[in-house]
Amino acid sequence: MTNSFSRAPMTSVEQTKNVPKTPEEAIQQVVMANRILGNEGILDALGHVSVRNPVNANTFFQARSISPSEATPDDILEIALDGDVVTKTKMRPYGERIIHGAILKARPEMSAVFHGHFAAVIPFSVTNTPLRPITHVGSFLYQGVPIYDDYEPGGGMLIRTREEGERIAKHLGQHRVHLLRGHGCDIVAEDLPRLVASAIYLKDNATIQWQILLSGKEPKYLSPEEAKAATEIGLFGASPIDRMWSYWIARVKRSMPDMKD
Amino acid sequence: MTNSFSRAPMTSVEQTKNVPKTPEEAIQQVVMANRILGNEGILDALGHVSVRNPVNANTFFQARSISPSEATPDDILEIALDGDVVTKTKMRPYGERIIHGAILKARPEMSAVFHGHFAAVIPFSVTNTPLRPITHVGSFLYQGVPIYDDYEPGGGMLIRTREEGERIAKHLGQHRVHLLRGHGCDIVAEDLPRLVASAIYLKDNATIQWQILLSGKEPKYLSPEEAKAATEIGLFGASPIDRMWSYWIARVKRSMPDMKD
Amino acid sequence: MTNSFSRAPMTSVEQTKNVPKTPEEAIQQVVMANRILGNEGILDALGHVSVRNPVNANTFFQARSISPSEATPDDILEIALDGDVVTKTKMRPYGERIIHGAILKARPEMSAVFHGHFAAVIPFSVTNTPLRPITHVGSFLYQGVPIYDDYEPGGGMLIRTREEGERIAKHLGQHRVHLLRGHGCDIVAEDLPRLVASAIYLKDNATIQWQILLSGKEPKYLSPEEAKAATEIGLFGASPIDRMWSYWIARVKRSMPDMKD
């Protein structure tokens, strides 16, 4: 298999069974990622998620401008990395789709991107406090979490120009996560299951870390070595990732009976 | 279109597709706003919301004295700005309807008012701590959030006289939000979708800001310029507001299957 | 009407429409209070609630030893103020029923008692921090909230002897609420709707007050005068209490479809 997200040297995680091989499978999976992120309280009406086209590394799939919990396969657009909508449709894309294209272009070894605004990351973003792995489910943050604060003047903190998209991708660099000051975060991952896990456990790690920082105590963080091992052996191993993905799907089906798979 | 809430110079947000044109549509929409605010945990048994009559700028629609989550179209009263109930009925109105009339009278460019008591605003109201935009979804607070503390002696902190209603409207002035010390907040907006968004994101901004203040760190707030742009281009743009409104309705329908639209 | 809980001078709140007149009505209402307190997260498997028999001031109704959310009318026992079970049954009563009898004996103007352990009150109880009205829904705490710490040695912090029941009632005195150090709280009220409101808003007031105290800022509490007026005119007025009661019942019916009224 030579699709666009075969594992490059940069990422050493195992391949899971949940890898879409066709555009149809990718569309199904990005719909499910949308639903999961809504159901787990990671996204509300805002924020978005994307997955690279498994048969064309230069396009990705993403919902039209709709709240993630409501997305169905009919709402998914194919979009070029520069932000042009490929699907012939009058449906409106997200203004910030530019983030997804720019990051996917800069990170050929990855195939899924998240942009959202959950509360737990905001305190770090506005106080220049480094987010660090404090629990093994936050281990994947061991490369650091830089904070972006280079918004287009007058742009309302939204990332909608190609120029700013490129700045975003450059700022993210080889990290998995960066924060946008007073706004939220972007996350990149090998695939949608690891992307969703990253979003959920970023929230958990940030929440716990902030509660600890409020105490004024200096905690013992995971060392970079143990965090790297915890990511590769534990959190992002194929077995736990498959287990999580199945769990989140079961929860979607239980709480959104109107939204069948 | 020359209805009573065509946009005056004071507010520069785009018109959404969710603007009621008839009393019936306004009643339907205020019922939905009631349900959303209950479902999202913004109102419990107490608090209330209103919308100006689209064909008569001098009256507004509001539920009778009932918990917001239970309101149906049959529970909606038409009320004059001075608080007199126009609907011929024996149903009891809210004592604090006077707040809504006074604010709608003072703010002709606006057509929706909220009064509620969610916990997140109380700490600010009793410690004279300025609520400020710390995240882009709180950007609409850029004009400041004054704190009212001029209650009628012996009135039990309830706003039920025309005199106090006028003091409330005067204190709110040209702001979108003010707090009532030890009690809650009033919010005014162009329409119900933006009002509901204001209530929900006021709660989020206040919660996050307080968590940051507990750390003793001085955060970087949104500058007034970027907050104004984030409000007009982002949060209160027609597209995100329509998306939010659709999202909150979908959630009401999922969690309140007994309450059909 | 001369039943046992006609309003004595000590309590000046209005009579609501939700006053049971027969033992059957009292049993129905205490079942609903059990369900509400479970559904609102005030009680889990532990804790209990009681109501005085409307035709015999010397007995009260309370569930057998069962979790409140599961109680049905068949689970309700009639119990004498000294703790003897009047109902002919083999069903096991709560060990701590003694609290309810002792308080109802000492407070003839009241007819409903709550004993529970929700987390929000514990910090106050173990740090000797006075709980005070910080929001108008906590106004009913204006008489102060003393902290009990006179447990029977070796009794495991449970109140199960008549002697300790009397100490509890004496410690509560003319207050509406007291805390039990490291354990929870007892609440007394005119009737079940006001009792449930007291439990729910005690939790809210305690949660908010603690969040404020963590900041180190000195808040402006409600003055005793405004808190008393807010209680009598606002919170415990017949109209808001009836509205709350109806609201909490609607929520029980929505989330516990297996538990019909």
Next chain:
Amino acid sequence: MTNSFSRAPMTSVEQTKNVPKTPEEAIQQVVMANRILGNEGILDALGHVSVRNPVNANTFFQARSISPSEATPDDILEIALDGDVVTKTKMRPYGERIIHGAILKARPEMSAVFHGHFAAVIPFSVTNTPLRPITHVGSFLYQGVPIYDDYEPGGGMLIRTREEGERIAKHLGQHRVHLLRGHGCDIVAEDLPRLVASAIYLKDNATIQWQILLSGKEPKYLSPEEAKAATEIGLFGASPIDRMWSYWIARVKRSMPDMKD
């Protein structure tokens, strides 16, 4: 009855009615414990629970590598104390089953083990802050809660070797609970109902204690004597444990209608 978990001198709690006598009953009960722990937010996709085989003290029952909320009787494996899977199956066990076997081997008077990662314990584990009983539902922690920090280098903080399993069991010693630095906790108990109660109330005690510590105030903890009495007479008495178990089952059935008992 001479089964493997008759009460040894070390534990003085009463026997409850919820003691499985056959492997089938033990399997049913461990499935229910899995569901409860998922439903109460104690476990998500990760973490696991086990129960000793009532007819063979040298094996235990535990789900295959699946999220606890999804476990059914068909997913339960029989595993030897050294970690070998006894059930003839191709189903994959949890890597960390070694924890369960090692603890059950070292604690013959106990028959149920929990390993999980809920957020409330992490702050204590990374700041060397002693977790102590601050509320009577946390009384069972009176023997202290040591913190393990002796991970296999390069093992990603996962406990998967027999050697580390033995270190874990030795570190736990005669305690009911210990924490794993930056990871979570292990709990041991007489039976599954007391194990589930321990997990739920450990979370509550930890959450409350941390909120108190943030204030900088020195709280009054339960004395060892009153905590021991509160455990034996109160929390872990047969009657409250049976009541809790019934309550948690009722909640599982309400929220997971697709998962019948």
